[in-house]
Amino acid sequence: MPPATSRTKRAAPRTAQVAEHLKAYIVERGLRPGDRLPGEAELIAALGKSKGTVREAMRILGAQGLIRTRTGPGGGVFVADVSADHAVSLLANFFYFRDLSIDDLYQLRILLEPELAASVAGRIPPETMERFRAETTRFDSPPATAEEEREQHVASLAFHRDLAELCPNPLLAFVVGFIAKTLSDLTVFRRLYEPRNLELWAMGHDYHARLLDALERGDADSARAIMRDHMQAALRLMRDQEVKVAKRFLA
Amino acid sequence: MPPATSRTKRAAPRTAQVAEHLKAYIVERGLRPGDRLPGEAELIAALGKSKGTVREAMRILGAQGLIRTRTGPGGGVFVADVSADHAVSLLANFFYFRDLSIDDLYQLRILLEPELAASVAGRIPPETMERFRAETTRFDSPPATAEEEREQHVASLAFHRDLAELCPNPLLAFVVGFIAKTLSDLTVFRRLYEPRNLELWAMGHDYHARLLDALERGDADSARAIMRDHMQAALRLMRDQEVKVAKRFLA
DNA sequence: ATCTATTTGTACGTATGTATT
DNA sequence: AAATACATACGTACAAATAGA
16 A cells, blocks of 8 residues: 555545535436535535535536526525536636637638538528528618727627527537637727728628528528638638737636 | 616625636736635635635636645645646536537537648657557457457547647647547447447548558648548448447536 | 644534525 | 525634645
């Protein structure tokens, strides 16, 4: 048996043990989002751990998005569905110390967005389609100010996120959504005095309309082709723009 | 002013406030991985919060991979680089309640792996290349048992993860690594009595060698083409296999 | 090798806040 | 409006780990 000074893997702290225990508990019982977990008091009694230890374990699961707690009667600890936003934030933190360039993001975008467009063709509910059409009218006139141009760009990215939510492949939807969110955060801090790019507006406006047409009539191949052209053009234009990166952690 | 019973956004719990405060602290000061953060005692004094509150906040940041703590003299709280493994685990939890199918994973794989192969062509250090070559010899003979076949498959996925680490695009590297890890976890539980697939072995062995050749001579286009063919063939074979999904949370 | 100092980790008791009935 | 049930916050004491003398 190795001496105490050896580099044998130290036992995990009790808090981490309790957290893992709770995860296993959820998996074993096949609990679903909304299902109730034992509360503080019960866990303290059942596991023989102190209040602090149990609470810290809860915080770990909460930070990972796995549980939610509510105070008051009928409150307690509940299994939570990890939200897409939460997962995006957690992943964004991973890239905090790794610098993602615009090119990095667009390399993925060019590969994925056309496929995503194809996969949602013919799968858009009429009322959603109506909303999309209404959105495009907001951009019928070219942006008058740099600020307006930025708003249009962010709105366009929001459209891509909305589209992603309709994708039947959850992983594809997530990655595309993540990229759009990241680009959105980046461009919030774009320099405002740069010359506005009317070409970008005209192109965006045109592709938007043609894409919606293709999606509505369920023409996956056209949707893919339109999106591919748009992505390549967008990358060329992005390359000309100076972008200030916002460094921060997300909640 | 709305009454107390309205749905105005409740103030965040103190613990969450402290956690956000610490994140902001890191960002404002531009702290880097390894840099020291104020310890428990200092934070208790500086923020006027209790020990439990401060510790729970630390656990939140720890669960997100942002800090690490060490006991003893010279110990304390330190900024951590969120590890790729940690980020993969957090994202895997997001998909716990969303079922990713093999087809979902391969839809992305087919799009991304060829591009990744192209991007690492000519960028593989000689000693790494040697290691890759050595690995392939382990598979010079076809698998004798179902268990051996599974091992080869997992090893092949590990190779793809190693390759991903060399990719200059951190996002592309992450997504491909995530897919390989997820497939690895899935196939650990494949049924063992199914007929072994010698075709899979032969194809894998062949493409492996040709891919390494292309990568070594920096031939990005060939690498991309080889990888694309391999992915499409692999998907066809995977579709014939019954796969048991392992449901669990990751640490 | 043993002790000592330092810093996080665990335990427990009590009080406060919050939301439902 | 009040009682109830639950999480949240606080303070103290002690245990464990680790670097250095």
